[in-house]
Amino acid sequence: MNGKSSRRRQLLQFRWKEYGLGYLFMLPWMIGFVAFVAFPIGWSLWNSFNQVFITSEGFKYTWVGLDNFRRMLIENNAYPIILLTYLQEVLLIIPLILIFSFVVSLLLNEKFPGRGWMRALFFLPVIFATGQVIMELFVQGAGELPFMEQYNLDVILRQYFSDTTASMLLGVLGKAVIILWYSGVQILIFIAGFQTIPKTVYEAVRVDGASPWESFWKITFPGMLPFIGLNAVYTIVDLFTFPFNPVLEIVRSNMFSPTTGYGYASAMAWLYFAIILLLLGLTLWLTYRATKGRGELR
Amino acid sequence: MKLEKAYKQVKLDIAETLAHRKTQKLKTVVLGQNVKDGLIAKLAIFALLTVIAFLYVKPILYMVSTSLKTVADMIDPVVGLIPRELNWHNYAEAWRGLKYPEGFFDTMTIALFGSVFQVFTCALTGYALARLKFPGKNLMFFLILVAFLIPPQLTIVPLYMIYSELGWINTPFVFLVPALFGQGLRGALFIIIFRQFFLSQPKALEEAAKIDGASAFRLFFRIMMPLAAGACLVVFLFSFVWYWNMSYEAALFLSKDFTPLSLRLSSMQMELIGNRAIDFSAGVGQDPISEGPRMAGAFLIIFPPLIVYLIAQRWFTEGIERTGLVE
Numbered sequence: 001m002n003g004k005s006s007r008r009r010q011l012l013q014f015r016w017k018e019y020g021l022g023y024l025f026m027l028p029w030m031i032g033f034v035a036f037v038a039f040p041i042g043w044s045l046w047n048s049f050n051q052v053f054i055t056s057e058g059f060k061y062t063w064v065g066l067d068n069f070r071r072m073l074i075e076n077n078a079y080p081i082i083l084l085t086y087l088q089e090v091l092l093i094i095p096l097i098l099i100f101s102f103v104v105s106l107l108l109n110e111k112f113p114g115r116g117w118m119r120a121l122f123f124l125p126v127i128f129a130t131g132q133v134i135m136e137l138f139v140q141g142a143g144e145l146p147f148m149e150q151y152n153l154d155v156i157l158r159q160y161f162s163d164t165t166a167s168m169l170l171g172v173l174g175k176a177v178i179i180l181w182y183s184g185v186q187i188l189i190f191i192a193g194f195q196t197i198p199k200t201v202y203e204a205v206r207v208d209g210a211s212p213w214e215s216f217w218k219i220t221f222p223g224m225l226p227f228i229g230l231n232a233v234y235t236i237v238d239l240f241t242f243p244f245n246p247v248l249e250i251v252r253s254n255m256f257s258p259t260t261g262y263g264y265a266s267a268m269a270w271l272y273f274a275i276i277l278l279l280l281g282l283t284l285w286l287t288y289r290a291t292k293g294r295g296e297l298r
Numbered sequence: 299m300k301l302e303k304a305y306k307q308v309k310l311d312i313a314e315t316l317a318h319r320k321t322q323k324l325k326t327v328v329l330g331q332n333v334k335d336g337l338i339a340k341l342a343i344f345a346l347l348t349v350i351a352f353l354y355v356k357p358i359l360y361m362v363s364t365s366l367k368t369v370a371d372m373i374d375p376v377v378g379l380i381p382r383e384l385n386w387h388n389y390a391e392a393w394r395g396l397k398y399p400e401g402f403f404d405t406m407t408i409a410l411f412g413s414v415f416q417v418f419t420c421a422l423t424g425y426a427l428a429r430l431k432f433p434g435k436n437l438m439f440f441l442i443l444v445a446f447l448i449p450p451q452l453t454i455v456p457l458y459m460i461y462s463e464l465g466w467i468n469t470p471f472v473f474l475v476p477a478l479f480g481q482g483l484r485g486a487l488f489i490i491i492f493r494q495f496f497l498s499q500p501k502a503l504e505e506a507a508k509i510d511g512a513s514a515f516r517l518f519f520r521i522m523m524p525l526a527a528g529a530c531l532v533v534f535l536f537s538f539v540w541y542w543n544m545s546y547e548a549a550l551f552l553s554k555d556f557t558p559l560s561l562r563l564s565s566m567q568m569e570l571i572g573n574r575a576i577d578f579s580a581g582v583g584q585d586p587i588s589e590g591p592r593m594a595g596a597f598l599i600i601f602p603p604l605i606v607y608l609i610a611q612r613w614f615t616e617g618i619e620r621t622g623l624v625e
Contacts, residue, residue, distance in 0.1 A: 018430070018431055018432070019431065019432040019433065021430055021432075021514050022426050022430035022431060022432030022435070023432055025422050025423065025425060025426035025430060025518075026422075026423060026426045026427075026432070026438065028419050028422065028423070028478065028479050028480055029419065029422075029423040029438075029442075029479065029480035029481075029489070030438075031479050032419075032476060032478075032479025032480045032481040032485075033441060033445065033479075033480070033481065035479065035481075036453070036457065036476045036479065036481040037445050037448070037453065037481060039456075039460075040452075040453040040456035040457050040460065041448070041452060041453060041456075043456040043459070044452055044453060044455055044456045047455065047456065059459070104347070104350065107343050107346060107347050108347070110339075110340070110343050111340075112340045112343055112344050113344075114344070116615075118347055118351065119615045120607075120611045120614075120615055121351050121354070121355065122351065122354065123611075123614055123615050124355065124358075124607070125354075126539065126614075127539055127600070127603045127604060127606075127607045127614075128543065128599070128600030128603055128604065129543055130542070130543040130544075130545055130560045130599060130600065131543070131545035131546055131549075131560060132545050132560045132561070132563045132564055132596075132599075133560070133563070133596040133599055133600060135564075136361075136563070136567075136592055136593070136596050137357045137360070137361060137596070140360070140364070140589065140593075177353060177354065177356070177357060178357070180354065181354075188615060233447075237446065237447060240449040240450055240451065241450065241544075241546050241547075243545075247449075247451050248450070248451055248454070248546050251451050251454065251455065252454075252549075252550055255455055255458065262455055262459065265455050266455045266456070268451075269449075269451045269452045269454070269455060270452065272449060272451050272452075273448070273449055273451070273452045276447075276449055280447060
């Protein structure tokens with residue numbers, strides 16, 4: 001009896017030594033997570049239900065409940081409109097980036113002389129995608145697609161869409177090249193994804209008489225679905241700090257505004273997060289549905 | 299006679315077969331056995347990619363060409379991408395406007411130390427998640443994924459409040475301390491990369507070292523880290539470039555004194571426009587006088603990461619495959 005319990009204690013001791021080591025390795029991250037992620041999020045949530053004032057003794061809170069959200073949505077309703085416009089833009093940008101990076105990576109996956117250089121070239125924008133530099137280029141009109149003026153897209157779009165939608169579409173097309181610059185990492189992920197489909201499968205379907213067109217839709221595309229989902233998620237995350245994302249700027253300007261302050265700015269951020277969460281959830285759900293029973297997203 | 303005829307026939311047949319074989323061979327070279335490996339297909343792919351690539355890099359060419367133009371060249375519609383004469387004056391002005399050496403030092407401090415810290419902490423965390431056993435591991439991995447998906451907009455307000463309480467605003471600490479604790483720029487992504495990398499390594503090495511009596515730290519620093527040198531380099535390079543290019547977080551936390559180059563560009567723009575009373579009817583962007591220095595400034599900013607990329611290009615483009623992030 002006694003020996004058994006001491007053995008058990010020893011085992012427990014041994015286990016905890018091992019666990020302790022694990023926690024020791026995780027310690028920096030755990031401290032960082034609590035200090036720079038969990039605590040700020042909690043504080044931000046608290047802020048969003050309060051009016052925050054800065055006095056000489058520090059922060060002063062007045063509980064206002066949902067008032068910040070009410071003011072934002074109903075009283076000064078510019079912000080929800082900006083958010084919805086940006087959401088529309090994002091919904092246009094994501095397929096744009098995904099299709100472009102998929103096609104380019106499909107081409108880059110073939111063997112031809114100079115492939116390494118081409119790959120390097122398409123990754124180049126990631127190297128210098130500084131917000132300010134991109135803004136500069138955009139202001140100069142360097143990001144426009146050349147055929148836009150040629151075909152009078154401006155007039156055509158305004159004919160078929162409502163005014164706001166048309167200007168949004170034109171806005172996206174006007175910076176198309178710069179938007180496509182945000183597909184460097186996605187191209188790499190797709191190229192890596194192509195390597196996961198074994199060559200023997202292609203040989204097998206060719207022997208069975210499938211045309212390349214069929215083998216693309218029956219083998220390549222389904223095999224790439226998880227990567228398309230992964231890239232969609234990455235693109236959404238990448239667009240958080242997109243230079244044309246208006247939200248960060250608005251949150252910042254409201255932080256220091258005397259009429260709104262930290263509380264109101266936090267409420268704004270939470271509304272944005274709610275929309276992003278919805279978008280992410282939708283993406284993950286679609287990916288899950290499309291790949292059901294065929295492996296999973298990382 | 300008959301024999302001769304038959305002989306001729308055979309000879310012809312052989313010649314025909316040979317010719318047929320030759321054309322067949324040519325056909326495979328040109329068209330390929332598979333549609334995709336033929337010469338024509340390859341040329342088509344190459345041509346298509348070249349066109350896309352040209353559109354893709356045109357803004358950069360535009361930047362370089364504008365930065366070398368004189369004002370006269372800029373206004374003249376005849377001058378296209380190639381300026382009539384190379385004009386380095388814009389660079390001198392941008393160098394002064396950005397206070398380049400100072401800005402370079404500030405940006406370098408963040409990018410270099412931030413990346414080193416990130417490599418260290420993310421490797422530690424990734425290793426623990428891949429190899430060590432402890433309760434709550436899955437929860438922590440889940441939290442890391444969540445941390446990756448949280449927009450910076452959400453945490454930026456309270457972080458500003460925390461940093462200003464600590465007096466860190468306008469110092470490099472706002473980026474270096476979070477990096478040291480694994481919460482740097484896209485730290486979650488790097489942790490995932492390291493975790494995938496360590497998961498793909500064989501266990502035998504560690505077991506051997508353990509049997510030989512190596513402590514966990516010794517094992518990590520003497521065996522696992524050297525093994526992960528490739529992954530470390532990839533993470534370092536990506537982190538460096540992303541820190542270098544970061545501008546939105548920097549715009550909030552570092553507005554004066556200690557400012558990275560990207561922010562100096564916008565303040566330089568203000569100065570240039572402020573100094574000269576220009577006609578705003580053309581729009582701020584189209585102002586031909588400040589356009590040259592601004593483009594030169596933009597090029598000066600992207601120049602250091604460009605050099606890094608030229609040297610380490612291979613690790614960038616092969617990194618994602620090599621670290622086994624995608625499986």
